[in-house]
Amino acid sequence: MNVSPAEETASATAAGASRTEPVQEMTGPAGAVISPAGYPGYPGYPGSGGSAAVSTAARRAAGGLPTTGAAGPSGADAKLPGAWRLGLAAGRLELAAFFRERQAVVFVFALPAILLVLLGSIYGHDAVHGIHGVTVTVAELFTAGMIAGGIGATSFQNLGLSVVSERELGVLKRLRGTPMPAAAYFIGKIIQVFVCTVAEVVLLVIVGMAFYHLRLPTSPEKWWTLAWVFVLGTVACSLLGIATSSLAKSATNATPIVTLPFIVLQFISGVYVPFNDVPPWLQHIADLFPLKWMSQGLRSVFLPAQASALEPGGSWQHGETALVLALWVAGGLVLCLRTFRWRSSRDG
Amino acid sequence: MNITSADSAVSVRGLRKSYGPATAVDGIDLDIARGEVVALLGPNGAGKTTTVEILEGYRQRDGGTVAVLGEDPAGAGRPWRARIGIVLQFGGELQLTVRELVGQFAGFYPRPRDPGEVIERVGLGGLENRRAHQLSGGQRRRLDVALGIVGGPELLFLDEPTTGFDPEARRLFWDLIADLADGGTTILLTTHYLPEAEALADRVAVLANGRIVALGTPGDLGGRESQDAEVGWDTAEGRRTVRTATPARVVTDLAAEFGGEVPGLTVTRPSLEDVYLNLIGAQL
Numbered sequence: 114m115n116v117s118p119a120e121e122t123a124s125a126t127a128a129g130a131s132r133t134e135p136v137q138e139m140t141g142p143a144g145a146v147i148s149p150a151g152y153p154g155y156p157g158y159p160g161s162g163g164s165a166a167v168s169t170a171a172r173r174a175a176g177g178l179p180t181t182g183a184a185g186p187s188g189a190d191a192k193l194p195g196a197w198r199l200g201l202a203a204g205r206l207e208l209a210a211f212f213r214e215r216q217a218v219v220f221v222f223a224l225p226a227i228l229l230v231l232l233g234s235i236y237g238h239d240a241v242h243g244i245h246g247v248t249v250t251v252a253e254l255f256t257a258g259m260i261a262g263g264i265g266a267t268s269f270q271n272l273g274l275s276v277v278s279e280r281e282l283g284v285l286k287r288l289r290g291t292p293m294p295a296a297a298y299f300i301g302k303i304i305q306v307f308v309c310t311v312a313e314v315v316l317l318v319i320v321g322m323a324f325y326h327l328r329l330p331t332s333p334e335k336w337w338t339l340a341w342v343f344v345l346g347t348v349a350c351s352l353l354g355i356a357t358s359s360l361a362k363s364a365t366n367a368t369p370i371v372t373l374p375f376i377v378l379q380f381i382s383g384v385y386v387p388f389n390d391v392p393p394w395l396q397h398i399a400d401l402f403p404l405k406w407m408s409q410g411l412r413s414v415f416l417p418a419q420a421s422a423l424e425p426g427g428s429w430q431h432g433e434t435a436l437v438l439a440l441w442v443a444g445g446l447v448l449c450l451r452t453f454r455w456r457s458s459r460d461g
Numbered sequence: 462m463n464i465t466s467a468d469s470a471v472s473v474r475g476l477r478k479s480y481g482p483a484t485a486v487d488g489i490d491l492d493i494a495r496g497e498v499v500a501l502l503g504p505n506g507a508g509k510t511t512t513v514e515i516l517e518g519y520r521q522r523d524g525g526t527v528a529v530l531g532e533d534p535a536g537a538g539r540p541w542r543a544r545i546g547i548v549l550q551f552g553g554e555l556q557l558t559v560r561e562l563v564g565q566f567a568g569f570y571p572r573p574r575d576p577g578e579v580i581e582r583v584g585l586g587g588l589e590n591r592r593a594h595q596l597s598g599g600q601r602r603r604l605d606v607a608l609g610i611v612g613g614p615e616l617l618f619l620d621e622p623t624t625g626f627d628p629e630a631r632r633l634f635w636d637l638i639a640d641l642a643d644g645g646t647t648i649l650l651t652t653h654y655l656p657e658a659e660a661l662a663d664r665v666a667v668l669a670n671g672r673i674v675a676l677g678t679p680g681d682l683g684g685r686e687s688q689d690a691e692v693g694w695d696t697a698e699g700r701r702t703v704r705t706a707t708p709a710r711v712v713t714d715l716a717a718e719f720g721g722e723v724p725g726l727t728v729t730r731p732s733l734e735d736v737y738l739n740l741i742g743a744q745l
Contacts, residue, residue, distance in 0.1 A: 193539050193571050202568055206557055213556035213592070287549050290517060291612070292542035293569040456519075 193292055200300025207305035211271070221271045222313060225263035226320050229255060232385065233325055242387055247422045252325030254387050256317065257415040261346070261408035262384035263313040265375060268306050268347045272354030273371035276302075281364040281457050289455040303351070310347050327415060335414050338431065342410035345438035349403045352445025359452035363459075383408040389423060396425060403441045406434040470495045470530060470616050470647040471516060477524035478511050478671075485511040487671035488525070495615075498638075498648045500658035503668030504741055509651040510620065512668070516649070517547055517618055530616055543570050546614030548605050548622060555593040559585050562593060563607050570612035582640075583607045584633060599630040606634075610641065617641065619650035623657060635660050655734045665733075667740050675740050679733055688731050695725035 211217055236251040279285050288298060321327030330336055354371070361367040379385050381395040382405035391399065399405040412420065413429035421429045471493035478486040486508045493499050501509045514520040515527060518534035518541075527533060532541045555562070563580055567573035580589055583603040588596070596604060602622065609617060619638070623631045638661055642648055652658055658665050659679040667675040667682070675682055690708040694701055694715060705711050708728045715723045 193543060194568055199568060202565060206561055206565055209561070210556040283549055284555070286519070287547070287608070290519070290542070290547040290549065291566060291569045292539040292571075294539065 196294040196296040196300065199293060199297035201304065203297055203301025204304025204308075207301045208308055211275075211305060211309060217271065217275075221266050221274075222309065222316075225259050225266055225313065226316050228262075228385070229259040229317060229320050230324060232259075242389070242423075247419050249416050249420045249423065250325065251387065252321075253327065253416055254383075254412070256321035256325055256327050257412040258382075258384040258388075258408045260314055260317045260321075260411050260415075261382070261404060262379050263317050264310055264343065264346050264407060265350050265379070265384075265404055267309040267313045268350035269354040269357070270371055270375050271309065272302060272306060272351050273357045274367055276355055276358035277361045277367035277371070278364050280358065280454065281361075281367075283457075283460075285455045286457075286460065302355075306347065306351050310343070314343065321415075330414050338410060339414045341435065342407055342414070342438070345435065345442060346403060346407040346410070349438050349441035349445055350407075352442065352449050353403070356445055356448035356452055359454055363457075378402055378404045381405075383412075388425070400437075403438055406437045410434045468495065469493060469528075470497070471649065472528040473512075473516070473525065474527075475525035476512065476515065476522055476527060478508075478515060478520065478522050484671055486515070486522075489668075489671070489673055491666060491673065491676075493647060493649060495647055496642070496645050498642045498650070498661055498663045500662035500665045501649065501651045501668055502653075502655070502658055502665055502737060503651075507668040508671040509668055513618055513620060513649065513651055517545070518542070543612060544615045546609040546612055546617040548609035548617065548619045550602075550605065550620070550624075558590050558592050559596070559604060559607075560589040562604065563611055566608045567611045572613055574611050574613050576611060579607050579611045583610075583637060598625055599627070602626070602634070606637065610646075614646065616647045616649070619648060621651055621653060623652075623654060631657070655732075655737055659733050667737060669741050675736075682733065682736055690728055690730050693725070693727045693729070694723045700725070 211222075232255050233252045236255070241248045242251050242254060276285075285298075318327065318329070322329070330339060357371055357374075358367070361370045378399065381391050381399040382388070382402065383391070383399075384404065388396065388399075388405070388408070396405075409424065409430065412424075413431065421427070424430070426433075469492050471491065473489055473491040476486050476489040476491075477484075485506075489508070489512060491499075501512065503509050511520065515522045516529050516534055518529075518537055521535055527535070529537070530541065530544050534541070557565075559580060560576070563576040567576045567579075577589075580586060583606050585591075585600060585603050585607065588600065591600075593601065593604060602625075606619075606622070609619075622638070623634050626634060635657070638648065638650075642661070648661075650657075650661065662679055664677060665675075665679050665682050666673050689704045689706050692703045692705060692708050692711045692715070703711055712723070712726065712728065715726070
């Protein structure tokens with residue numbers, strides 16, 4: 114239908130009447146068009162369509178809540194904010210939201226530290242684990258493994274669960290309806306994950322030092338190993354978390370889809386149980402995923418050099434570790450790009 | 462004179478969308494002038510949400526042409542998004558405060574409104590530090606509106622904005638929307654609630670089975686204006702009603718008869734709801 118200016122005026126007049134009249138007739142039945150002040154449609158009477166249109170026009174001239182963009186095409190000229198600035202702002206809010214969510218703080222952030230204290234206490238601080246005459250304390254093994262688990266928790270588990278709930282609750286859809294660049298959302302997530310994960314590692318190292326005589330690495334090589342295992346592991350786990358979130362059909366089935374594989378992997382990757390105690394067939398499954406390589410890399414950082422003899426491969430396998438983690442980063446990125454959705458599956 | 466797409470906020474021709482074998486939108490034409498408030502009415506499944514989501518750029522269409530603020534939403538970028546506002550139902554149990562959320566959304570836009578003023582205007586003044594999950598349902602919907610308008614949109618989409626409101630909250634909400642319209646914002650809203658369309662809309666489009674079955678001002682939709690009125694009054698024997706095309710004449714006669722005020726006098730026309738149900742009924 115084409116609207117002529119005359120029709121437009123007519124509709125504006127009717128709108129003026131319709132917008133003001135029901136205010137006076139709130140309690141009346143819908144469609145009771147006679148107004149208390151006069152006859153319907155009778156020009157000159159207060160409350161009739163004509164005068165209501167005038168008052169609406171006056172209100173429009175006076176301006177209600179002004180539309181910034183309606184001022185003219187200049188609205189399009191104003192510069193759109195950049196992705197980095199918005200991403201930094203989003204990261205700050207993501208962090209605030211994470212630490213305000215008690216469930217996330219307890220089950221994602223604090224749980225690894227609690228488990229570390231618990232497992233160390235159960236096995237005994239001085240219990241010795243060893244083969245071929247090489248020994249380390251169980252507490253040292255657990256601390257290195259639990260740091261890997263902690264990285265997985267604040268990256269894989271945290272992102273997997275939070276992205277599902279943001280998708281299901283429509284947060285992502287709403288963001289998609291704004292001019293926010295998609296990159297800003299992911300920059301915010303990256304900041305949140307990196308800050309939380311660094312804090313998690315620091316927390317676990319402090320617990321390890323306080324309870325289990327964990328020593329900080331002294332050689333630059335070990336710090337370098339810590340750095341690249343941390344970065345590659347965090348990125349791989351984050352991407353996998355986001356990719357896994359796309360498998361969940363609802364917020365309620367996110368927990369089994371995200372948390373279950375994570376718990377299983379922690380048991381078979383040397384986090385909850387010393388890797389040597391895991392049956393070989395489960396070790397081979399663990400070999401396929403990043404967590405095993407992360408915990409092995411962290412053992413190479415926090416355990417004495419001779420402990421490398423305890424590894425199934427007989428060495429720290431830094432080359433293989435870097436390769437597997439890098440492959441997961443690449444694969445995770447492809448999976449994310451292919452599967453990421455801004456809307457829930459219910460929403461089409 | 463025809464309005465070209467450059468002058469109109471929304472211009473739709475022959476819009477079509479199917480989901481598998483089901484046709485959701487079956488050839489819709491619609492023009493919305495700048496500054497106009499248009500309500501889409503229709504039963505569930507009529508194609509309201511699909512139509513609006515195509516205009517918002519959320520969904521791809523199967524056929525037809527669409528221009529929203531002069532651009533095709535299917536390929537429009539960030540500058541276009543900065544000129545529209547979308548009010549969505551808030552689901553999240555978000556841990557962020559009203560101030561943080563409105564401030565964050567303001568940051569997305571090149572020329573935002575002042576977040577503090579927007580919070581005040583939607584009636585959340587004093588609740589700036591309240592977290593989203595601590596708000597009542599009505600307060601959350603006000604937050605939704607704040608997030609939708611803080612960018613200063615030229616065109617605002619409202620999807621069933623007052624679902625679940627009590628009458629008081631609904632009235633305040635209508636005032637807010639009318640105020641936005643008075644400020645020059647073009648508004649497209651969908652609603653189930655007929656008094657809402659009547660209170661807010663310059664024009665109403667009734668959808669059924671993916672088509673627009675009626676389009677007009679709330680007053681004359683479906684020939685409502687020209688239909689007979691019903692005059693009613695009280696007599697000693699009870700209530701009397703007369704259907705007439707000339708209600709003023711009947712009232713004048715009655716006034717003369719009663720020598721002044723007529724007890725219990727009412728003049729009614731078919732309500733928008735009557736007209737709407739007729740239109741929908743004819744399609745089902």
